[in-house]
Amino acid sequence: MGDNQKAASSDVVYGWSDLFSPDEEGQGPALVGSRCSTCGYIAFPSLQVCPTCLIAGTMSRHVLSRSGKLENFSVVRQAPKGFQAPYIQAFIRLPEGLAIFTHLIGVDPDKDLIEIGTLWHVTAAVIKTRDDGQPLTGYAFAPAREMING
Amino acid sequence: MDDIVVIGVGMIPFGKHQNLSIYDMGRQAIWNAIQDADLDPRKIGHAYVSNSLAGPLQGLENTRGQFVMREAGFSGIGVTNVENACASGTNAFRGACLEVASGASDFALAVGVEKMLIGDNVRTLGAITGAASPLYASLGYQFTAGYAMKIKKYMAKYGLSREDIARVVVKNTYNGSLNPLAYQRTPRTLEEVLSARLVADPLTLYMCCPNSDGAAAAIVCRERTARQLTSRILPRVVACSLGSGRLPGTGDTSISTTTLVARSAYEAASIGPADINFVELHDAMAPAELIEIEELEVCQPGEAAIWLREGVTSLGGKVPVSPSGGLAARGHPVGATGLAQVAELVWQLRGEAGERQVPEAKVGLALNQGGRVDTEEAAAYCVTILKR
Ligand SMILES: [Zn+2]
Numbered sequence: 001m002g003d004n005q006k007a008a009s010s011d012v013v014y015g016w017s018d019l020f021s022p023d024e025e026g027q028g029p030a031l032v033g034s035r036c037s038t039c040g041y042i043a044f045p046s047l048q049v050c051p052t053c054l055i056a057g058t059m060s061r062h063v064l065s066r067s068g069k070l071e072n073f074s075v076v077r078q079a080p081k082g083f084q085a086p087y088i089q090a091f092i093r094l095p096e097g098l099a100i101f102t103h104l105i106g107v108d109p110d111k112d113l114i115e116i117g118t119l120w121h122v123t124a125a126v127i128k129t130r131d132d133g134q135p136l137t138g139y140a141f142a143p144a145r146e147m148i149n150g
Numbered sequence: 151m152d153d154i155v156v157i158g159v160g161m162i163p164f165g166k167h168q169n170l171s172i173y174d175m176g177r178q179a180i181w182n183a184i185q186d187a188d189l190d191p192r193k194i195g196h197a198y199v200s201n202s203l204a205g206p207l208q209g210l211e212n213t214r215g216q217f218v219m220r221e222a223g224f225s226g227i228g229v230t231n232v233e234n235a236c237a238s239g240t241n242a243f244r245g246a247c248l249e250v251a252s253g254a255s256d257f258a259l260a261v262g263v264e265k266m267l268i269g270d271n272v273r274t275l276g277a278i279t280g281a282a283s284p285l286y287a288s289l290g291y292q293f294t295a296g297y298a299m300k301i302k303k304y305m306a307k308y309g310l311s312r313e314d315i316a317r318v319v320v321k322n323t324y325n326g327s328l329n330p331l332a333y334q335r336t337p338r339t340l341e342e343v344l345s346a347r348l349v350a351d352p353l354t355l356y357m358c359c360p361n362s363d364g365a366a367a368a369i370v371c372r373e374r375t376a377r378q379l380t381s382r383i384l385p386r387v388v389a390c391s392l393g394s395g396r397l398p399g400t401g402d403t404s405i406s407t408t409t410l411v412a413r414s415a416y417e418a419a420s421i422g423p424a425d426i427n428f429v430e431l432h433d434a435m436a437p438a439e440l441i442e443i444e445e446l447e448v449c450q451p452g453e454a455a456i457w458l459r460e461g462v463t464s465l466g467g468k469v470p471v472s473p474s475g476g477l478a479a480r481g482h483p484v485g486a487t488g489l490a491q492v493a494e495l496v497w498q499l500r501g502e503a504g505e506r507q508v509p510e511a512k513v514g515l516a517l518n519q520g521g522r523v524d525t526e527e528a529a530a531y532c533v534t535i536l537k538r
Contacts, residue, residue, distance in 0.1 A: 014288040041399060045285055051397045072303055074295035074350045080276040082290075089295040089350075091526070098398055099526075101286055127289060138289055 013127060013138035019045050020139055022124065024063050029124055031100065031139060035062035042096050067121045067144050068094040075109040082128035082136070086110065092120050092141050103127065106142035119144040151418070153373040154247045155384040156536065157257070158187025159493040164364035164481035165333040166267045172204055172214070172365075173221035176263040179365035179486075180222040183259070187369045188380065194369065195255025196228045198245035200238035200262040201485040202520070206277035207268055218263055235281040235520030236434065238262060239366070239488020240532040244390040246370050256375055261367035262490075264483035274361055278484075281529075282522040291522065294358055297435035298350040300526060304441050305352070307452075312352055314455045315437035316343040319356050319478060321464055322436055326475025328465075328505040331490075333362050333481030357436045362481030366489035368496070385499040385514075388419035389535040395527030407531050408445035408517065415533040421513065423447040426535070428470045428498060428508045430491040430516040436478040439463075439471060442517055446533070470508045473498060484520070491516035492534060499538040513537045 010016075024030040033044035038058045041050050050058050073090035076083075088104040105125050107114055125140035160182025162175055170178075176199070184191050199215025210217070215231040232242040239262040246258035266274050282291040301315060320340055326332040338356050346354040376384050393411035396403075416422055426448055433439045440454035448469060449457055457463050463471035474480050474494040477487060495514040497503045503511075514536050521529025 014284040019285070043397070047397075051400045072299040074298035074302070076290070076292045076295045076350055078275065078292070078294070078349055079272075080279045080290055080292070081272045087290070089290075089292060089299075091299070101289065101291065103289065136288075 011130070011134060011136055013136065015045050016138070020124065021063065028066065029122060029139075030066050031064045031122055033062050033064055034059040042098055044098060044100060065094045065096060067119055068092040068100065068141075070104075070114070070116055070118050070120055071099055072116065073104060073114060082130060084129075088114070090141070103140040104142070105140045151247055151251050151387050151390065154251055154370055154387040155373045155376050156368050156387065156492065156496050157371050157376045157380070157384060158183045158185075158189060158369045159367065159496045160184070160186055161331055161366040161490055161493045162364060163331045163333075164362045164483055164486070164490065167265070167363040168267070170363065172201065172208065172263045172265045173218055175265070175363065175365035176218040176261055177222040179263070179367040180259065180261050183261075183367040183369050189257065189369060191223070194224070194227065194257045194259050196230070196246070196249050197224065197259045197261065198230045198232050198242035198249070200232040200234075200242035200260070200488070201264060202233055202235050202238050202281065203264060203266060203277045203484060206280060207274065208265065218261065234530040236432070236482070236484045236487060237518045237520030237528070237530040237532050238485040240390065240491065240516065240518040240534050241392060241488065241530065243368055243489060243492050243534065244392055244532065246368070247387050247390055250371050257369060257371045259367060259369050260489060261365065262486035262488060263365040264485040265363045266361040266483055267363050271361075281520060286522055292350065293522070294353060294435065295350040296522065296526070297438055298353045300441065301435065301437045302352060308455065310455050312344060313340060314458070315352065315357070315440070316340055316354075317458050318433070318436040318439045319343045321458065322433065322439075322472050322476045322479050323356070325465060325473050325506055326479025329475050329480065332475045332479050333360055334475070334479045353435055353437070357478065359434045359477035359482040362483045364481060364483035364486045364490070366486045366493050368489055368492050383500045383538055385496050385536040385538055387534070388421070388537045389415035389533065391415040391418060391533050393531045395523040395529050395531070397523070406445045407527055408442065408519070409447060411531045412446045412517075412533045415515075415535055419535045419537070421535070425513050426469065426515045427510065427512055428473060428514050430474060430494050430514065431472050431476055432487075432517050432519045433472060433476040433478055434482060436476065439476065443471060446515065446517060448515075465506060465508065473503065473506045473508050488516070488518040488532065491518060492536070495534070495536040499536055511538070
């Protein structure tokens, strides 16, 4: 964390090296948060202090589930600089209870049926084009079936 | 805040002010408020200046408030810069109230200024995105789509139709058509709202507040101080409560932060939500009005759309909502909006709101919110209650 200033010129999204593991334990990409050893609270992006216990030093690195259910989404048709509209902004609810803000990829927002409650899988993806024309990488969720089919 | 009153308010029409800088707009709103208060400006001891986007949009990264005040003729008095995204305005107002409540100053000024129409919509959109958390911002979080998701969930919960949510715009653009300070003064029909361009499903263009330029200001003091100067109606600030969006999974998640902040405001004011007889909302996307009046507990869960259909929230209804036209009609120059809400409460309570006057306006509430933390919640929530 703390690399807010670098985010603008970096080729990865804010806090990337802390929040994403490209091949966690040889099982593919995963999001990384933190978990409280006292109460079990899970934070993403990770926090250094547990907000429920409010005790310092109880949080440690925690790899999140790779798949979750689509809770809500909206198609963005007016995009900020560098983003290509339409794109899909969504929340994915992970089995451990927390919801992740993400883009959905691997579907066409105008052609494909996107259903609440379906299973989606995390992956690395190009999120936007930087001012210098280079891609910026972040995470996104793709339909879980496409991950199985390759 | 026992005996704090608003002695004067000022505003400039919201809209496109191509030839006015944030300093010009601030100066005009400040002097409108001074004239409204009929006050010797030398008595103002401190200024709280709210602005959100002059960093990314005008390149004014630091001490914007001092430059705004200097252009209005003030130098030497203390200036506090306030930035809380779209909730900056009422936060500046809160600072001014606490300034005089603490006895630090006899009179305090709050002014909000914003210039968003810079001829580059994509850049303005990017700057607004900066009000989300750093991660959300870098992922391109769009406030329109965030509201869209919340509204979709609410529609599904109560089985509401697209007509139900579009009706909010019909009411608010009618109110806005009666407000000479509003940006959008064309009343829209249900058909126009529903057939307008889709911005983020289910939100159409007319449901979304327009980016805008503008400024608004208020001057506050103790009631006994004001009474030595004037015999006019002096709306009392009975509450101005501020809270922040909570991290997911912390505290009682069955209650929204809006509700928690509103309850703290009702307690401070020693009133209940049933005592509120008109409301100004933070309807950045007009249909959010339905969710917000429920979260404020002004109506029961699921009742908002029924109230709207039956005219309870119309001008002349039991609890008019956004008589000014709200954000969708008045426009939303983010750092100025909260003070425009305060000005509207004051005009209504003084009976000076003209064609959009709420009959028997006695207790008015304004909800102002801004930013986004790593949840579906806003970063800042401010509930202000004024009473005559
Ligand atoms: Zn804990």
